[in-house]
Amino acid sequence: QKEVEQNSGPLSVPEGAIASLNCTYSDRGSQSFFWYRQYSGKSPELIMSIYSNGDKEDGRFTAQLNKASQYVSLLIRDSQPSDSATYLCAVNGGLGSSNTGKLIFGQGTTLQVKP
Amino acid sequence: DAGVTQSPTHLIKTRGQQVTLRCSPISGHKSVSWYQQVLGQGPQFIFQYYEKEERGRGNFPDRFSARQFPNYSSELNVNALLLGDSALYLCASSLEGNQPQHFGDGTRLSIL
Numbered sequence: 001q002k003e004v005e006q007n008s009g010p011l012s013v014p015e016g017a018i019a020s021l022n023c024t025y026s027d028r029g030s031q032s033f034f035w036y037r038q039y040s041g042k043s044p045e046l047i048m049s050i051y052s053n054g055d056k057e058d059g060r061f062t063a064q065l066n067k068a069s070q071y072v073s074l075l076i077r078d079s080q081p082s083d084s085a086t087y088l089c090a091v092n093g094g095l096g097s098s099n100t101g102k103l104i105f106g107q108g109t110t111l112q113v114k115p
Numbered sequence: 116d117a118g119v120t121q122s123p124t125h126l127i128k129t130r131g132q133q134v135t136l137r138c139s140p141i142s143g144h145k146s147v148s149w150y151q152q153v154l155g156q157g158p159q160f161i162f163q164y165y166e167k168e169e170r171g172r173g174n175f176p177d178r179f180s181a182r183q184f185p186n187y188s189s190e191l192n193v194n195a196l197l198l199g200d201s202a203l204y205l206c207a208s209s210l211e212g213n214q215p216q217h218f219g220d221g222t223r224l225s226i227l
Binding site for chain 1: 158160165170171173203207215
């Protein structure tokens with residue numbers, strides 16, 4: 001079982017639709033959860049962080065966390081062609097000082113927003 | 116404010132050589148982490164340094180080493196390069212170890 005799992009996609013949605021990206025993780029001790037966006041040939045860009053159960057909204061983005069189900073998701077409302085990228089879910093390495101800086105990434109989900 | 120800066124941007128080496136990659140964190144950030152990303156995969160954790168001390172090490176061979184300087188910049192060294200070391204090497208900085216990490220543009224290393 002991979003530590004952080006994402007569907008690699010591609011996920012294709014029409015412009016203006018809601019894109020839903022999902023991620024599951026295996027370490028119940030994980031404390032922090034992040035979504036990064038990575039355009040082809042570029043480095044990851046932090047778009048959302050979430051630390052407690054529930055929803056967190058920032059503009060068109062909503063992150064959802066359910067620690068009981070070990071599940072984190074990202075919703076992108078009013079999707080634009082410029083949102084087409086790979087979205088990486090990252091989970092911190094769990095409790096203990098040696099792990100707090102270690103991010104474990106999923107393989108990423110490729111999102112295609114079609115005009 | 117300047118983001119995380121990495122140098123060089125691209126590097127071509129041959130098998131058996133050694134390489135040093137450099138990273139300057141965002142001003143005020145004391146934690147630096149290094150990741151390796153191969154095509155089609157998410158970044159893999161290599162090292163984390165906080166206040167000049169190693170705080171974490173990923174599942175990489177001893178050919179990989181790193182250090183952090185008093186100004187919080189960092190270097191990643193890789194010895195005895197193998198073809199499989201070809202990847203994008205990413206540096207990320209954060210205020211503290213468990214805070215959100217911000218990535219530099221990376222160094223693309225190609226081994227011939």
